[in-house]
Amino acid sequence: MVFTVRGTPIGALTVFIAVLASMGGFLFGWDTGQISGLLIMSDFKERFAQGPPGEKAFNTWIEGVIVSLLSVGTAFGVMLGAPIADFFGRRRAMTIECIVFNLGVIIQVTAFHAWYQLAIGRFVTGLGVGALSAAVPMYQSETVPRQVRGALVGTYQLFITFGILLAYATNIGTNQYDGSAQWRVPIGLGIAFATILGVGILFCPESPRWLASQGREEEAMASVAAVRAAKLGDGNPWVEAEFKDIIDSIREDEKREKAGWIDCFxxxxxxxxxxxxxxxxxxxxxxxxxxxxxxxxxxxxxxxxxxxxxxxxxxxxxxxxxxxxxxxxxxxxxxxxxxxxxxxxxxxxxxxxxxxxxxxxxxxxxxxxxxxxxxxxxxxxxxxxxxxxxxxxxxxxxxxxxxxxxxxxxxxxxxxxxxxxxxxxxxxxxxxxxxxxxxxxxxxxxxxxxxxxxxxxxYESSDLSLESVDEMYNDAACKPWNSRKWSPAGHASRDQVRDKEAQQGVEVGQWSKSPSAMAGDEAEKEREPPNPL
The missing domain is CATH 1.20.1250.20 (MFS general substrate transporter like domains)
Incomplete structure (x- = not known):
């Protein structure tokens, strides 16, 4: 199935990628939303709160530790997320992080009377959630076409709110249960949601920008083609133009040393x-x-x-x-x-x-x-x-x-x-x-x-490829308050970019060279296809 956005073909796979990857945000929302309800459930208080039976209540600081250790875990997890995503790739990194999340859930649901076991479990789930919060928006931005990037990357936040809302609704239902099912069910359901993401993401294409950075150019072009519902090698102008931008950016990066943490500063x-x-x-x-x-x-x-x-x-x-x-x-x-x-x-x-x-x-x-x-x-x-x-x-x-x-x-x-x-x-x-x-x-x-x-x-980054966004930041004449007027070289405005996209059909369909030929043959630069981006 193919959609047309601003005259540009967008495959249904694009929407599926954005929604599935956003399950990483759902997991954060789910863990965030459930804890406030758990703290007032009768069985939960009897097992983990302080005081005589029937009159137990949480110490303010212990309650704070249980609630906030999720955030402590995410802080550590997000720092691990970057090297994991760079080493294993965006998809496999998300699968690993879902496994970590599930381990944290298991630690929580197997607790009986030790509040600190719950806190430790929330810390471990936080490691997974934090790493996912680094990997998911990055994967979405690098993979989906720029014409729908804002809306589809925004689904990460949408799923955070959905996770919170569904956790609230689940708490209402399970609060009527007798015994530990009140709180074990809401916590345990997290395993099902994480498994959907961890397994499902393996059936999605990898980030083309990560693939190209690893020298896997054929796979990178196949990934670009997949999200636009195009066949590899059919001369699709949108696929070839986007692939060319990616390769040009990779070549520029290859001229520099491999980036370390200090390079961010x-x-x-x-x-x-x-x-x-x-x-x-x-x-x-x-x-x-x-x-x-x-x-x-x-x-x-x-x-x-x-x-x-x-x-x-x-x-x-x-x-x-x-x-x-x-x-x-x-x-x-x-x-x-x-x-x-x-x-x-x-x-x-x-x-x-x-x-x-x-x-x-x-x-x-x-x-x-x-x-x-x-x-x-x-x-x-x-x-x-x-x-x-x-x-x-x-x-x-x-x-x-x-x-x-x-x-x-x-x-x-x-x-x-x-x-x-x-x-x-x-x-x-x-x-x-x-x-x-x-x-x-x-x-x-x-x-x-x-x-x-x-x-x-x-700076205003809408309607630009990720490579053009980088170019905009490095244009000394461009300031944040006038950045909306900035446009890539060869275009008078971003409106002109959109107009060209709407008008240019498949007139460059004859361009069907292989990725290796496009990337490696410098002589072909004089015959570049009209760039719809």
Whole structure:
């Protein structure tokens, strides 16, 4: 099956790759969403909480350790993800990481009374989730055609929200069970989801850019052809043009020494700039305050009579999941910069409303009008988060780094996300217990900072190949605020690129040379096919 996007053929396999790989995000969402429900299940508390039988409750700090060790594991896992993905390839790396995830699940479900065994199990699953968070967006960005890259890479965040929502729904169902099935079933189901990804990804094509970097050019071209539903050697202009861009980029990288971690911090080719920007944006995504809302949701919704914490989770999770679909459209339609800028301003405004209303009303909300205002501000905040910064930052990480250092830069940036995830998940409860709704002012200020960071430092990378994105960053005349007007050499604008794509059919169909001939015959450069990219 073939779809046409902007006059460009896109194979159904492209969508399948994006959705299947996004199961890596689902696993993170699943583990994140289930833990808050597990902590209030009766059998779970009787086995692992502290106090006399029938009156057990979790110590605040032990609860923090159980919840946050997942984030500690992801921080280590993401650093392992880069070398694993570079050594084994993107697909096999994901399979290995799913096995690690499953080992962590087994450690958890075999616990009986030791809370630290649960914490250790969450740490191990975190190793797998963290490594997947480095490999999945990178694999998606390197494999899917650029015409749909924003929407399809954004499915990683969509599946995070789907995992959270499904975990909430599962908790509601299993909470009615007797005995340890209450919590063992939600945890154990993770094995099934990880197995779907770990086995299924082996039937997908490998990243063509990774294959080309390993000298496997025939396989790289076959991979490019597969995602466009083309036959290898049939002279498809889109396949040949994209393959040529990949090979040219690989040749440039081969002129340099193999990249190490220190190379991510060298200023040449704006490598340091992009590394620091990725680290900052991933920290900014956590500092938007989304996790704060999910923590405070029970109290907010309780102020208007919704006291069941499981219902509260479903409401917040449903808004988050539904609005992420809007994000896939927004980031494909309006690019990357504008949604990040507008989204940060919108979130900051509603967080100020939330914090002011809650602080004025006091810790115990008794006025239904104030309660409704808090709910509205929370939902409007989530609307902006889910449709801009939540998927947008993962798209940025997938498409903004040069091939030579891409895996390592993506790992460093994602490490920042997990470190701040840990800090927020560990300290939110004691902080919010002390200053209550005033905690929202901190996140409102962070979103103001995100606004200025997005405006002054983020380049517009939509509608460009990954190789062209690298070229844009290295153009001294291109600045973030005018980067939307930048276009590849030979094109007056990005609109012209799209217009050519829509008009150029198969007039270059006669170009059906083998990958080795295309890559190796320098004499053919004078006869390059018209480049639709």
């Amino acid at each position: 060298k200023p040449a080719n704006k490598t340091l700039y992009r590394t620091l920007l990725g680290i900052t944006l991933q920290a900014g995504q956590q500092l938007t305050g989304a996790n704060y809302f999910f923590y405070y949701g029970t109290q907010i919704f309780g102020s208007v009579g919704i006291s069941d914490p499981f219902v509260t989770q479903i409401i917040l999770g449903g808004v988050n999941f539904g609005c992420t679909f809007l994000g896939l459209y927004v980031l494909e339609r309006f690019g990357r910069r504008i949604p990040l800028i507008v989204g940060a301003a919108w979130m900051s405004a509603w967080l100020f409303v939330f914090a002011i209303a809650g602080t004025v009303a006091g810790p115990e909300i008794t006025d239904p009008a104030i309660g409704k205002l808090l709910i509205v501000s929370a939902c409007l905040f989530i609307l902006a988060y889910a449709s801009t910064w939540a998927p947008g930052i993962w798209i940025f990480i997938g498409e903004s780094f040069a091939l030579r250092t891409r895996a390592k830069q993506a790992a460093l940036a994602t490490l920042s996300n997990w470190v701040w995830n840990f800090l927020i998940s560990f300290f939110t409860q004691p902080i919010s217990a002390d200053i209550h709704y005033a905690y929202g002012f901190i996140f409102a200020g962070a979103n103001l900072a995100n606004f200025f960071i997005a405006y002054f430092f983020v």
